[in-house]
Amino acid sequence: MKNVSLAILFAALSLTGMGQYKKAGFFSKKGRTIGIGTTSFIMGDGKGAPVGFYYEGSRESTERRIFTYGNIAVIPGYKFSFQTTGVSYDQTSEKNITVSGKTTMHFLYQFNVGYFLLKQGGGEERKFRPFVSAGFNVLLGGRLKEETYEDGYEINKDTGGQSFSTGLRGGAGCIYDLSQKFSLKLDGGYTYQVNIYPSDVQGYQTYSLFTSHASVSLGIRYSIFSE
16 A cells, blocks of 8 residues: 555656646647557566556647656566575575566556657658657556475575565657557667565565566557647
């Protein structure tokens, strides 16, 4: 519940900021866009590159370079594997142990501010619109589902349990307008992820299930613009 409450707070602050832009007349034309797509989270370290699905909403102007977008990503449970050492229960032997398992479904909230590299508006119609972006994420849910390793040993690295996980992201991408309503969006970047565990597990070796990662997203968008 603590994680969800913090995530809701972040979302509220983001939406408040977007509202302030509107009040200040930041957008000369309202731009509302919704979209769906897929994202590959390239984490490595035994987790590979799980593929998730997202629903996105954004605000942008046909005459401004700055725009904002946020999404909820759903990542189906994925497999993981890592190496550690283990000591036998009778304390007579130590050996390398392979731990493998699977996670539950993960839910991720992401918010970004983008900047179009080419000038918007001015009577020019651009179908190809490259951009750079920066933002943050909050992991709303996801945990260990199951794990296995050799019986008779106590391992020296534990799979991370409940934690608060958030990250800072930088990226770049492009939007290609297929028509006035539909467009394709390609977005890639890198996220530095931090996992904060309860005080009773700090100091132990921990294998986190959602970590820093590169990501690549591809989706389709539907836009509604009004004066």
